[in-house]
Amino acid sequence: MPFSTDATWPKDLLTIFDIYRHHDDSDELPENRYYGPYNKLLNYCFSDFIAPHQHFGDLTLSDTVDVIVFLIVFDANCRPVLFAEVKDDAWNTRPDFRLSADEQMRQRYDTMLSKCLIPRLWGLSLLGTSLRVYCGGVATNSIEPGFEDSQSPDHNQPRFDKMKEIVGDILAHST
Template structure:
């Protein structure tokens, strides 16, 4: 069934995530275990009707700087190679450390700086995924304001408080709440896209 009419994530998609999460035989870095499942999830969300007509495609977007630590976001593009949605995928452990949460937030905002001007829609959506923990970003193209607002810390020379940004990735994307949030995001994108 298509995403637009489904009421929950398909069991097969949930099984893919479960299998990849617990694949202890893999020698891949933990983040890499999630790339395949998330490409499958995004392909499902945009539906076969959209991909069969070649209106959208999903691709890794190379970072514009050459730092090895910078994640390679998975991006949904329209047929003119304009970004519609950015997904940065990290391992579950990133949700447990304040400095990693801060780094994930900062890197997502840097991705916006490199892609915002190419987005043809009123909003550019972003998904920061720490395992299956989701933090949703949305930028209004007209004002260039990213929500949620940036939470800096008072002195970058000091260690971050252990609870900095704790709970910011508060949606499990595989939950019913995650499914409904993705419906909202995809509905906004498809409703605004000029195909």
């Protein structure tokens, strides 16, 4: 079923995240562990949009070490409507890492907010599978929320409901 009519995350998508979250292969690059599941999730949510793999042109070398996966969802005119920055699970265990993740998200907004043509640019900060949702107001050049010291825990239904809200908002303003 399509995301627009689903009431919960599809079982196969949840299975993919469970497998990758618990898969411990020390020889595997962390980006290989996260890119597939998050790319599948964004393509499930945004079937008519594109979410190509991104390069880190606007980050310093020290920033790129911290980012495992960076995805942007573009509209049909190649303008950003949502971006996701994924870091390893270990980032959720230390307040200084969470603060650094928050600062990097705000730097992304500095780069991309003016390129968004709908009222809001959504951002997802994912520390492993812990989530913080950001919303950048294009007209006001503002970003919410302010810094908070913890990410949302893994609760599938509230996260699904929030993604439904985000996707609905993007689709409503992209037509």
